[in-house]
Amino acid sequence: MATRSEEMLHMNGDACVKPRENGDAVNKHNEAAARGDVNLPGQNGHSELPENFTFSSEPSLEDIRRMQAQFTEERDWNQFHQPRNLLLAMVGEVGEVAELFQWRGEVAEGLPDWTESEREHLAQELSDVLIYLVELAEKCHVDLPQAVLRKMALNRLKYPASKVHGSAKKYTEYQD
Numbered sequence: 533m534a535t536r537s538e539e540m541l542h543m544n545g546d547a548c549v550k551p552r553e554n555g556d557a558v559n560k561h562n563e564a565a566a567r568g569d570v571n572l573p574g575q576n577g578h579s580e581l582p583e584n585f586t587f588s589s590e591p592s593l594e595d596i597r598r599m600q601a602q603f604t605e606e607r608d609w610n611q612f613h614q615p616r617n618l619l620l621a622m623v624g625e626v627g628e629v630a631e632l633f634q635w636r637g638e639v640a641e642g643l644p645d646w647t648e649s650e651r652e653h654l655a656q657e658l659s660d661v662l663i664y665l666v667e668l669a670e671k672c673h674v675d676l677p678q679a680v681l682r683k684m685a686l687n688r689l690k691y692p693a694s695k696v697h698g699s700a701k702k703y704t705e706y707q708d
């Protein structure tokens with residue numbers, strides 16, 4: 533049985549070429565989702581209380597890498613997507629995320645005071661950052677999921693819970 537991300541990976545350009553099963557329903561859903569007419573379960577986490585929030589398990593970072601590689605290839609955009617350009621594009625998108633938060637003061641977890649349209653805008657800008665980050669890592673031959681595991685192990689060594697519990701100090705500020 534095809535997983536959701538496998539179905540997404542069968543999307544070619546702007547239309548789903550051949551969903552593996554339940555074709556009409558999947559096609560209708562894809563078309564409605566593209567128009568923004570459907571509210572996907574758990575979209576933007578709004579249907580969940582903040583303390584219950586989790587991500588969907590798919591797509592994986594490798595799924596995202598493959599989808600973006602296909603998107604870029606279909607448009608002959610690899611000629612523009614060198615590491616430096618991808619970095620600048622990613623930083624630009626980070627700026628767009630920052631713009632959504634600027635002048636609002638502190639914002640509570642789950643963004644309870646934001647409208648649905650503001651949440652969707654944030655979801656889109658965060659996705660732009662992730663898409664460029666994944667492609668930047670690909671073009672630099674960094675295996676991002678494995679690199680994250682290594683970095684988190686290092687973080688645990690640098691910041692032992694027993695030592696830093698409840699403190700936000702940088703590791704260089706500790707004496708021993």
Ligand SMILES: Nc1ccn([C@H]2C[C@H](O)[C@@H](COP(=O)(O)OP(=O)(O)OP(=O)(O)O)O2)c(=O)n1
Nearest residue numbers: 600603604609612625628657659660661663664
């Ligand atoms: N040369 C490009 C242009 C776009 N994209 C993809 C990756 C991003 O997910 C998204 C970025 O598109 P835009 O540059 O149009 O930026 P926004 O979607 O943020 O639009 P806007 O700047 O109007 O908010 O499209 C890409 O891969 N390569």
